[in-house]
Amino acid sequence: MDAMTVDETTRTVAPVRAAEELELKRDEFRLAVRMGLIRTAPNPVAVPDPRGAHRDRPPERRPVARAELDRLRAAPDFPEGLRERVRAVGAGEAAGLLSVSYDRFNRLARTGHLSPVRFYLNRYRMVVWLYLAAEVTAFGEENPGLLTGRLPAGVRERHAAGEDLRARNWRSRHLSLLLRGTDDPWARAAAIASLLDPVQVAEVVDDPYERAYLDRLRPAPPPGLPVAGASHETAVRLVRADDPDEILWHRMSLALALDEARAVRQAPYPGERRRPVQEPDPEPPATEAAGRAEAGQAAGPPVRPAPRPPARPHAGRGAPSPGRAPGPRRPGLLGRIRRALPGRTPAGGRWGQGRDWG
Structure with missing residues (x-):
């Protein structure tokens, strides 16, 4: 298994194996990569197919360098610290972190004071929003006035107007x-x-x-x-x-x-083909060129190469491309x-x- 998931030449680890070593669940690993907490290997230089339909792998599907895993595992709070930074909680648990009622937290979330990080639909097709626990805790520390007493008039008016x-x-x-x-x-x-x-x-x-x-x-x-x-x-x-x-x-x-x-x-x-750039032929030696010239005079006029097709201009910025109907100027x-x-x-x-x- 190690031989299949670890590349010994580049020292990278497959995403599944990396998540296991970091003791993260699949969704936690994906979120940690998207947030920049885990640095993955860059995409290789993509060579487009004849249709140009190449697609980069998303970050969470790229391998992770062994050095990056060692860096994360060397943190003094590993693995609890990394898991806490990507822990997502629902509204009920988030309200508990702030020691406020479920209704008060919902009002704050609907009026834009907190931003969800994920959502899913439960068995009743109702939307369940999830929030980063670390952001919820930080919000409570920075805005203690919104956690007790009556909410500001602006928040109450926006909520009464149905803002979400x-x-x-x-x-x-x-x-x-x-x-x-x-x-x-x-x-x-x-x-x-x-x-x-x-x-x-x-x-x-x-x-x-x-x-x-x-x-x-x-x-x-x-x-x-x-x-x-x-x-x-x-x-x-x-x-x-x-x-x-x-x-x-x-x-x-x-x-x-x-x-x-x-x-x-x-x-x-459709129909476009990307051809590799060919190096020009080196200039022949002078003696060889002279010999070719004499042979050409004896055999007839030299054969000229076919002219190259004009470069395809950008659509709307010049002559229409071959195979593409002319359109209005962009x-x-x-x-x-x-x-x-x-x-x-x-x-x-x-x-x-x-x-x-x-």
Whole structure:
């Protein structure tokens, strides 16, 4: 087993083995990697296939260097300290950590004072939000005035108006963890696009080949997301932005991320083939060149090589690419930001959260 999980040449350990050595559960290990508490090996240089559909491995699926495991295990509070930093608790346990009622904690969480780190749907299809125990404890130490007495008027008014920022705060944290896990500009753009409805993405990304590429690079769904049924639909509503100003923010972020990605490389399109760059032939010696010239004069005019096809310009920034239908010229950055400004909400207006448990 060790021979299969430990690479003796690079001294790295497979994620499953690393979690065992760090005495972490699967979800705890995944969260610790996403939070940057455990450094994994970088992705190898990805060589795209003919369609350009390469995908980096997420951080929690990359090997861990033996030196990193030794560093974590050498901590004086190992393993309790590492487990405590990634321990996630529900609203009831979090209220107990703060010595407040369940209702008071729910009000604080709904009004954005605490940000969930995970969620799952229980057997009754109710949303259960989980919070980092360390963050809950730190919040209590920094805000003792919110734990006793009457809540401030602003908090009471926002709660009475039905404000619930738990899903939005979770999406913001989820996106930051996704962006932390990759340096590829197209993968970062795909992470932003994963929080938007496909209609919103299509309005910002007018090139269908770019949309297909973003879809291939879409990050894996969050852990515990149901794969089908009514629970899946509820979870998808939580993953996608539903507030108008949140949608606007992600649309503008996607437009800017696409500009950065296009500056690095173009999105592939069907039929494109990436050929390795060939070194030019060395110049022949003078005597050999003269001999070839004499033979050419005797045999006839020299055969000229076929001209190289022109480089494929970026869609909308020059002549259309071979095999791709010509489209309208892509507007500049300011124009794309203006296009992102309308940001209409999904059908039916603002999505509701439905029933859920804190």
